[in-house]
Amino acid sequence: MVTITEIAQALGITPSTVSRALSGSPRVKASTKEAVLRKAAELGYERNVMASNLRKGRSDIVGIVVPRINREFFSSVISGAESVLNEAGLSVLICQTHERYEDEVRALRTLKNNRVSGVIMSHSIGSKDGTHILEILGDEMPLVQFDRVFSYLRGAKIVNDNFEGAYKATCHLVEEGYRHIGTLAGYLNSAAYALRLKGFRRALADAGLEPAAEYMDSIVPETGRAAALDALRSGCDALYSAGDFSALGAIRALQEAGSRIPEDFGIVGTANESFTALMSPSLSSLALNPRELGRQSAQAFLDGAADGEIIVPMELVIRQSSNHKQAICQK
Amino acid sequence: MVTITEIAQALGITPSTVSRALSGSPRVKASTKEAVLRKAAELGYERNVMASNLRKGRSDIVGIVVPRINREFFSSVISGAESVLNEAGLSVLICQTHERYEDEVRALRTLKNNRVSGVIMSHSIGSKDGTHILEILGDEMPLVQFDRVFSYLRGAKIVNDNFEGAYKATCHLVEEGYRHIGTLAGYLNSAAYALRLKGFRRALADAGLEPAAEYMDSIVPETGRAAALDALRSGCDALYSAGDFSALGAIRALQEAGSRIPEDFGIVGTANESFTALMSPSLSSLALNPRELGRQSAQAFLDGAADGEIIVPMELVIRQSSNHKQAICQK
DNA sequence: GACAAAGATACAAACGTTTGCACAAATTTC
DNA sequence: GAAATTTGTGCAAACGTTTGTATCTTTGTC
Numbered sequence: 001m002v003t004i005t006e007i008a009q010a011l012g013i014t015p016s017t018v019s020r021a022l023s024g025s026p027r028v029k030a031s032t033k034e035a036v037l038r039k040a041a042e043l044g045y046e047r048n049v050m051a052s053n054l055r056k057g058r059s060d061i062v063g064i065v066v067p068r069i070n071r072e073f074f075s076s077v078i079s080g081a082e083s084v085l086n087e088a089g090l091s092v093l094i095c096q097t098h099e100r101y102e103d104e105v106r107a108l109r110t111l112k113n114n115r116v117s118g119v120i121m122s123h124s125i126g127s128k129d130g131t132h133i134l135e136i137l138g139d140e141m142p143l144v145q146f147d148r149v150f151s152y153l154r155g156a157k158i159v160n161d162n163f164e165g166a167y168k169a170t171c172h173l174v175e176e177g178y179r180h181i182g183t184l185a186g187y188l189n190s191a192a193y194a195l196r197l198k199g200f201r202r203a204l205a206d207a208g209l210e211p212a213a214e215y216m217d218s219i220v221p222e223t224g225r226a227a228a229l230d231a232l233r234s235g236c237d238a239l240y241s242a243g244d245f246s247a248l249g250a251i252r253a254l255q256e257a258g259s260r261i262p263e264d265f266g267i268v269g270t271a272n273e274s275f276t277a278l279m280s281p282s283l284s285s286l287a288l289n290p291r292e293l294g295r296q297s298a299q300a301f302l303d304g305a306a307d308g309e310i311i312v313p314m315e316l317v318i319r320q321s322s323n324h325k326q327a328i329c330q331k
Numbered sequence: 332m333v334t335i336t337e338i339a340q341a342l343g344i345t346p347s348t349v350s351r352a353l354s355g356s357p358r359v360k361a362s363t364k365e366a367v368l369r370k371a372a373e374l375g376y377e378r379n380v381m382a383s384n385l386r387k388g389r390s391d392i393v394g395i396v397v398p399r400i401n402r403e404f405f406s407s408v409i410s411g412a413e414s415v416l417n418e419a420g421l422s423v424l425i426c427q428t429h430e431r432y433e434d435e436v437r438a439l440r441t442l443k444n445n446r447v448s449g450v451i452m453s454h455s456i457g458s459k460d461g462t463h464i465l466e467i468l469g470d471e472m473p474l475v476q477f478d479r480v481f482s483y484l485r486g487a488k489i490v491n492d493n494f495e496g497a498y499k500a501t502c503h504l505v506e507e508g509y510r511h512i513g514t515l516a517g518y519l520n521s522a523a524y525a526l527r528l529k530g531f532r533r534a535l536a537d538a539g540l541e542p543a544a545e546y547m548d549s550i551v552p553e554t555g556r557a558a559a560l561d562a563l564r565s566g567c568d569a570l571y572s573a574g575d576f577s578a579l580g581a582i583r584a585l586q587e588a589g590s591r592i593p594e595d596f597g598i599v600g601t602a603n604e605s606f607t608a609l610m611s612p613s614l615s616s617l618a619l620n621p622r623e624l625g626r627q628s629a630q631a632f633l634d635g636a637a638d639g640e641i642i643v644p645m646e647l648v649i650r651q652s653s654n655h656k657q658a659i660c661q662k
Numbered sequence: 663g664a665c666a667a668a669g670a671t672a673c674a675a676a677c678g679t680t681t682g683c684a685c686a687a688a689t690t691t692c
Numbered sequence: 693g694a695a696a697t698t699t700g701t702g703c704a705a706a707c708g709t710t711t712g713t714a715t716c717t718t719t720g721t722c
Contacts, residue, residue: 003678014702019680029700049444050385051678054707059381061424061445068410070622075406079399082427091441093392094425096413110422113380114392221609248609275606278552278579291401334708345672350710360670382708385677 002043010039022047053115061091062301063111065121067099072274073290074122077146080294081120088302090117101126108136118142118301123150142305146297147192149309156300157309160288162192165314166199169268169286170240172316174207176324178238178266182213182231184224184250186242196242196270212236217246224249232257238266238322244273244285251283251321266322281320289315333374341370353378384446392422393632394442396452398430403605404621405453408477411625412451419633421448432457439467449473449632454481473636477628478523480640487631488640491619493523496645497530500599500617501571503647505538507655509569509597513544513562515555515581517573527573527601543567548577555580563588568596569653575600575607575616582614582652597653612651620646 004018011018013032021028021036028036039045053059062085066074082092093116095107104124111119119141123130130150137143143155151157173181183200186193197214204211213231217223224246231239232254241247247269251261259265261281269276272287292312300310320327335349342349344363352359352367359367370376384390393416397405413423424447426438435455442450450472454461461481468474474486482488504512514531517524528545535542544562548554555577562570563585572578578600582592590596592612600607603618623643631641651658 001678005678015679016681016703017701019678020701023680027700032700046440046444048385048446048678050381050390050446051707052680053381054379054385054709055678055680057707069400069413070403070406070410072401072403072406075401075403078425079401079427082400082425086426086437091445092425094409094413094423095417096410106417109377113377114422115379115381252611275609278606278610280583280611332708336708346709347673347711348671350708351671354710358670363670379708382677383710385679386708386710388677 001048002045003048004045007036007039007043007045010043011035058115058117060089061093061114061116062298063093063095063107063114063116063119063121065095065097065104065107065111065119065123067097067122067124069094069096073147073271073288076290077122077294077297080291081298082294084295084298084302088298097124097126099124099126101128101132105132105136108133112136112138112141116141118144118305120144120146120297120301122146122148142301144297144301144305146293148190151191151309154307156297156303156305156307158293158297158300159309159311160192160293161311161313162195163199163202165270165286165316166196166240166242167203168199168314168316169270169284170200170203171207172284172318173238173240173266173268173322174203174209176238176262176266176322177328178324179209180212180236181209181238181240182211182215182227182236184215184217184219184227184239184241184243184246186216186219186246188216193242200240219243219246221245221249221252225253228253229257232259232265237264239268241267241269244269244271244276244283247283247285247321248275248279251279251281261321262324262327266324268316268322272317276317277319284319284322285317287315287317289313332379333376334379335376338367338370338374338376341374342366389446389448391420392424392445392447393629394424394426394438394445394447394450394452396426396428396435396438396442396450396454398428398453398455400425400427404478404602404619407621408453408625408628411622412629413625415626415629415633419629428455428457430455430457432459432463436463436467439464443467443469443472447472449475449636451475451477451628451632453477453479473632475628475632475636477624479521482522482640485638487628487634487636487638489624489628489631490640490642491523491624492642492644493526494530494533496601496617496647497527497571497573498534499530499645499647500601500615501531501534502538503615503649504569504571504597504599504653505534505540507569507593507597507653508659509655510540511543511567512540512569512571513542513546513558513567515546515548515550515558515570515572515574515577517547517550517577519547524573531571550574550577552576552580552583556584559584560588563590563596570596570598572598572600575602575604575614578614578616578652579606579610582610582612592652593655593658597655599647599653603648607648608650615650615653616648618646618648620644 008015021033097104146158149157185197215227228250269285272285276283339346352364428435477489480488516528546558559581600616603616607614607616
C-alpha cells in the first residue's frame with residue numbers, strides 16, 4: 001500500500017505538503033498540488049481511511065439504526081439516505097434492532113465506538129423512552145430521528161405529515177361522492193396514527209360530515225375484515241384505513257359480502273405498499289414517501305442536525321378502490 | 332474519552348499490559364486482568380476502534396455491496412448476513428450500486444479504502460464481467476458472492492438451488508394432476524433463469540411429459556398476461572413461472588378470460604414475493620430464502636471465504652393457485 | 663543456593679495521517 | 693530599501709492502540 005510519505009519522497013517534498021495538497025488546502029501552490037495529484041494517481045495511492053480517522057478523531061461513516069432492514073419502508077429510507085450521504089463522501093453503517101431495546105443499546109454503542117460522525121435512527125418498539133440514546137451518544141454526536149421519534153430529545157426529527165395526509169385522503173373520499181365515511185385508525189399510542197385520526201376527523205368536519213365509524217384496532221388484514229363488515233352493517237359507504245393491510249382485509253371482506261368496489265364502497269389505505277398496485281381492484285393509498293424521508297434525514301445530518309422537526313408531505317395515490325365517479329360514469 | 336493509558340496510570344502499570352488484558356491475552360496474570368477490567372468499567376472505558384484498526388491494519392467491518400437495498404430480496408439477504416456478523420462482533424457497511432458498473436467500482440473502492448475485513452456482494456446488471464472486482468480488491472481481501480455470481484472469480488459463492496427448485500415446482504404441478512404444463516422462463520442470459528428452465532424440463536421429462544409451451548420473455552406482469560392467453564389457446568392447463576410478477580399477470584389474464592384457478596388452470600411462481608400470499612387466489616411460489624442466503628454468505632466469510640459454491644435449497648410454498656386436487660374434491 | 667525455565671510486565675516502535683507552529687521566500691507597503 | 697505582509701513548505705507532535713523484544717520476577721530443579 002502506497003502512503004503519502006512515499007509520494008513525498010518521490011517528489012522531494014514532505015508528507016505534510018502532500019497531505020495538504022490531497023485535501024485541497026489553499027496553502028499549497030497550484031503547481032505542487034498538481035504534481036502531487038499526478039504522482040498519487042501514478043502510484044495508485046489511496047488514502048488510508050483508518051489513519052485519517054484516528055488523527056481526525058472521527059470517521060466518515062454515518063450510522064443508521066432501524067428496527068429491521070428487510071421492511072420496504074425502512075430499506076427505502078436507508079436507500080434514500082445512502083444516496084445523499086454517498087454524494088457527500090460518507091458511508092453508511094447499518095444496524096438492526098429487531099425492535100428490541102437491548103439490540104438498540106448495542107447498536108448505539110457500536111456506532112459510538114466506531115466514532116461515526118452521526119446517527120440517523122428510528123427507535124424500536126421495545127424502547128419505551130429515549131433516555132438511553134443520549135446516555136450512550138453523549139452531547140456531541142449529531143442525532144437525527146425519523147418516523148418514530150422521541151420529540152423531547154435534541155437533534156433533528158423528520159416525520160411524515162400524517163395529519164395533512166389523512167386529511168387529503170379523507171377529502172378525496174368526500175369529493176368522490178361518498179358520504180358515510182369511517183376509519184380504521186390503528187394504534188393510537190403511536191403519534192403517527194393519532195395524527196392520521198385527527199386529519200380524518202378534521203376533513204369530515206370541514207365537509208360538514210360526521211365520522212360514520214372509528215375502529216381503533218391494530219392494522220392487520222383480520223381486523224380490517226371485521227371492521228369492514230361492521231361498517232357495512234352500520235351503513236358506511238367508505239373507509240379511510242391508516243394501514244394498507246387492514247384495507248386489504250376490508251376489501252376482501254366487502255367483496256365476499258357482495259359489495260362492489262368502488263361503486264358501492266370506497267377505500268383508501270396508507271403506506272402505498274407495493275401490493276396495493278397489484279390487487280384487483282387496486283388500492284388507493286396514502287404514500288409514506290420513505291426515500292424522501294431518508295433523503296431529508298441525511299440532509300438534516302449534513303446541515304448539522306439542529307433541533308427541530310421537518311415535515312415531509314405525503315402523496316395520495318389514487319387507484320381503483322376509491323375511483324367512484326369514474327366507475328359510475330362508465331356504466 | 333478515556334484511554335488505555337489512563338487505565339494504566341490509575342493502576343500503575345503500562346498500556347501494553349492493559350491492552351493485553353482487555354484483549355484476553357494469556358500473557359497477563361488473572362489478578363491483573365481482573366483489576367484492569369474493573370478499572371475499565373469504573374472509568375467507562377471504550378476501545379477506540381479507529382486506533383485499533385489502524386494498528387491492526389484492518390477494521391471489524393464487513394462490506395456488503397448490492398444493486399439496491401430497497402428490494403425485499405436484497406434487504407433480506409443483508410438482514411440475514413447482519414445477524415450472523417453482529418453475533419461475531421462485526422459490523423456491516425452497506426453500498427448500493429443502483430445496477431450501475433460505475434457505482435459498483437466506487438463502492439468497492441470505498442470498502443477497500445475503509446480496509447474492511449471482507450466483501451459480500453451481488454454484482455450489478457451493469458457489470459458484464461467481474462475483472463474489476465479483483466482488480467480493486469486485490470488478492471488478499473476475502474470475497475463472497477451471492478445470487479449473481481461470477482463463477483470464475485476466487486472466493487465463496489452462495490446460490491439458490493434453482494434447478495432443484497424448479498424441478499420441485501414442476502413436479503408439484505404434475506402431482507396435482509395438470510398435464511399440459513408450460514413455463515414463463517425469463518431472461519436466459521442469467522444463470523439462475525437458465526437453471527430454472529432446465530429443472531422444469533427435467534421434471535417433465537421424468538414424468539414422461541413434453542413442455543407444452545416455453546416463453547422466454549422478461550418476467551413482468553405484461554408478458555405474463557400475453558403468454559398466459561397464448562398458453563390457454565394452445566391447450567395448456569398449467570404454468571411454472573420463473574417470476575412472481577409474470578405469474579400475477581398470467582392469473583389476471585386467465586381470470587378475465589373466464590378460466591378458474593386452480594380448477595381449470597394451475598400456476599406456480601418464483602420468489603415468494605410478499606404479495607403472493609395476499610392475492611386472490613393466493614399464488615403458490617418457489618421461495619428464494621434470501622435470509623438464509625445472507626446467513627450462509629456471512630458464515631462463508633467467517634469461515635475464510637474459501638473457493639467453492641454453496642447451494643441453498645429453495646422451498647416450495649403451496650397456496651391456492653396450484654391446489655388442484657383439493658379444489659376439485661371440495662366440489 | 664545457584665541456575666535455568668517460565669511467567670508477567672515494561673519498553674518502544676510502529677500504523678499513516680493531520681495540523682499548529684515555525685520558518686523561509688516572495689511580494690507588498692510606505 | 694527596510695519593514696510588514698503574504699505565500700508556500702517543513703518540522704514534529706500528536707491520535708490510541710498493538711506487538712516484538714527486552715527485562716524483571718517468580719518458580720522449579722538439582
